[in-house]
Amino acid sequence: LWVGNLSWNVDDAWLKSEFETYGEVISARVQVDRASGRSRGFAYVEFKEMSAAQAAIADSSKEIDGRAPRLDFAPVRTAPDQTKRARAFDDKVSEPSSILFVGNLSFDATEDAYVLFMEKFGEYGEVVNIRLPTDRETGQPKGFGYVEFGQQADAVKAFDALKGQELFGRPIRLDYSQPRDSSSGGSRGGRGGDRGGRGGGRGGDRGRG
Known part of the structure; x- marks a missing residue:
């Protein structure tokens, strides 16, 4: 646990x-x-x-x-499990950066998701920003988020350790995300970053546009 x-x-x-x-x-x-x-x-x-x-x-x-x-629950996944899952989801990892994309978030991920992200990802280094985007018109969560580390090496450690592990009962999808223009909007502000409230949905929309 x-x-x-x-x-x-x-x-x-x-x-x-x-x-x-x-x-x-x-x-x-x-x-x-x-x-x-x-x-x-x-x-x-x-x-x-x-x-x-x-x-x-x-x-x-x-x-x-x-x-x-x-x-x-904090399931331990073996490397073969992660490889099998990556093939099933056709995961393609981007070039490493200090920002992690977190997808496939559950509808059960309420605002507690912000604290859970900070504590789980914070185990691997200093987390300087967390964004949980919401729809601009409806305010509903988009089912994904971003975790920014102070150092790229810490983001890599978190990626390797947490890829495919479960948050709120669903295996999360991780990838690296390049820095974005802060004017993209669509999120509610919070400590150290933006809070998207309830992080739900399918997690398929990466919202990089």
């Missing part, structure tokens, strides 16, 4: 004890900043049985150090 919205007080042992009530925990790892060693506010918990992970997600009353954690 991916566990977000954690208090900085929570360490590995505390995290493990909180989730052992649902079943046997194989590992519990709070993600920390490499430079300072401080918690980054999210973690990964691996259970022996899938049923334990499902029980944890189903428990809406869960609190850790006075905060309600955000839970999501």
